[in-house]
Amino acid sequence: MTQLERNVLEVAELTTPMRPGPRERHIREQLDMSPPQYFQLLNALLDKPAAWEAKPVLMRILSARRQRNRDRYW
Numbered sequence: 001m002t003q004l005e006r007n008v009l010e011v012a013e014l015t016t017p018m019r020p021g022p023r024e025r026h027i028r029e030q031l032d033m034s035p036p037q038y039f040q041l042l043n044a045l046l047d048k049p050a051a052w053e054a055k056p057v058l059m060r061i062l063s064a065r066r067q068r069n070r071d072r073y074w
Contacts (some may be wrong), residue, residue: 001050009055
């Protein structure tokens with residue numbers, strides 16, 4: 001995993017319980033990227049085994065959330 005990917009996972013751990021406004025501000029400040037870029041990269045990390053090895057609990061939470069959203073909207 002790249003350093004950026006590791007940083008995205010760290011930010012995801014910190015911001016998962018946050019409300020959208022503070023979360024977006026934190027993403028911009030910590031990663032210097034837009035929230036859509038962050039979420040695209042985070043979504044891609046859900047398909048990377050290295051991310052699952054690095055943060056298994058976080059990845060299970062995010063994977064379950066992604067599946068709920070797919071079930072709801074697809």
